[in-house]
Amino acid sequence: MVAQGFTVDLNKPLVFQVGHLGESYQEWVHQPIVSREGPRFFASDFWEFLTKTEWWVIPLIWLPVVFWAIFKSIRMGLTFLEVSLLVAIGVLVWTLLEYTLHRFLFHIETKSYWGNTIHYLLHGCHHKHPMDGLRLVFPPAATAILTVPFWQLLRLFTTPSSTPALFGGGMLGYVMYDVTHYYLHHGRPSTEVPRKLKKYHMNHHFRIQDKGFGITSSLWDRVFGTLPPSKAPQKKT
Template sequence: MVKEETTPLLVHLDGRLYDVANFAKKHPGGEKVLRKVAGEDISVYMRGQKRTLGVLHEHSEAAFNMLKKYDVEQLQKGDPVLDSKRGVLRRVGLLGHDYWNWIHQPYDGTIRLFDSNLLESMTRTYWWTVPLVWVPLVILFSILSILSFTDSLTLKASLGAWAILFVVGVLTWTLCEYSLHRWVFHWKPDPNSSQQILLHFLLHGLHHKTPMDGDRLVFPPVPAALIVSVFYIVYSNLFPWPVFCAFGAGKLFGYVLYDMVHYYLHHGAPKPLTNMHFRKVYHHNHHFKNFDVGFGISTSLWDYVFQTVGLGPI
C-alpha cells in the first residue's frame, strides 16, 4: 500500500508555527476556514478580534490547548535528519513519500550537509559576496559596451543603445528567474527515487526546509561562475560584441538584484505599505501559505503573465 503524501497547512500563533493539516478536516468551522487563514498569524481570529469568512468567533482555552499538539517545533523533535550532528545528504534521499511534507514544514535553524568541514564551509555564502564578485563585472562590461558602440555611434547614441540592451538583459533575467523557480526548483521528484529527492533538496528543498538560514540564501560564486561562463560562450557567439556586453551586463545585474532582494525578503524589515513590504509578505505567503504560486522574487510580472499570482498583504 502506497503511503499517502501530505502537504503542510501552516499557521502562526504568538510567535510559534503550527501545521494543522491533519486537523483541517476535523475543524468545527470547516477546512475552508483554515485554508483561508493559512500562512497568517491566527491570534486575532482565535481571540475573536477579527472575522474570517464573515464569522467572528472567540475560541475556548481547550482550542488553544488542542493546537499545541500541532506545534511544528514539537513535531520536529526526534527527527533523525534534523538532530544529526553529521552530514545529512545520505539520509535525505531515504525520506521517500515523507520528503514533500518534510521540506514544507520549515525548520528554524540550519542543517549540516557534509561531514567534511571544508565541503560544509563551501555551501555557505555571505550575502555581500554576490555584489562584491559580480558588480565589478557589470560595470566592466557596461563600459566595454559603450566604448565599442562609440566606434560607430555618437556617445549619446551609445549610451542609449547600452541602456536599452541593459534593460532587456534585466528583463530576460526576470523571466529566467521565474522559469527556474517554477519549473526547475519546484519540480516534484519521484518519492521512490533517492537520487531525485537528493537533487531536488540541493536545488531548492533545503531552502524551503530552512528558509531563515542566512548563509544559504544566495548562490555561491564558484558554481555561479561555471553557469556564467556557459552563458558567456553562448551569448558572445550569438550577439555582436557591444550588444553582448550590454545585454550580458544587464542580465548579470538582474541576477545580483534577485539575490539581494531575496535575502532582504527573508531578513529585512521593510516599512508597512511600501513595495518591499508587499514583496516580503508575497514571498512569505509562497513559503507558508501556498508554494504553488508567487514564484516571482524581484518582480511579479511573470506571475501575472503565467497566472500564478500569489497573495500579498490582506
C-alpha cells in the same frame, strides 16, 4: 519525521539522509523549520564551508563584472543610450529566467534517492530552513560555472558589441535578485513596496508554495497565471 521506515535526524548532516525519504520527501521538505540556525549539510568541514555564503559576497564579486561588461560594449562603439537599453533588456531577461528556474527546476517533484538529494541541495533546503541566512544566496563558484553557457548563448543571438551589455544586464538582474531575496527573509522593510514584496514571498513559503514564483516582482506570475490568491488556506503540517 519518519517516512517509509526512515527517520531524518536533524542533529546529523542532512544531505545524504533526505534521499531515503522517497515519495515522502516532498511533504517533508515543505514543512518549514523557522530557525536562524541552519542545519549541518555535510560531515566534511570543507564541503560544509562551500555551502555557506554571506549575502554581501554577491555584489562584491559580481558588480565589478557587471561594470566591466557594460564598459566593454561602450569601448566597442555603442552609445550610452544603446548600452542602457541593452542592460534593461538583460535585466528583464533575467527576471524571466528567475521565474522559469524557480517554477520548473527549483520546484520539480522528486522521489528517487539522488533526485531528492540534488533537489534538497538546489532549493529544498531553503524551503525546509527558510531563515538560514548563509544559504539564501547562490555560491559564487556555482554562479561562475553557469555564466559560461549564458555568455555563449548570448553570443549566438547578438552582435559582438551588444553581447557584453546584455550579459552585464543579466548579471545585474541576478545580483538584484539574490540581494532582494536575502532582504525579503531578513530585512524589516518600512515602506509599502518592499513590505508587499516581503509578504508576497513569505506567502510562497508558508501559505501556498506552488504559486508566487517571482522574487524581485510578481510580473511573470501575472503573465503566466501563477499569481497566488489574495487569501489562501494555511498549509497543513
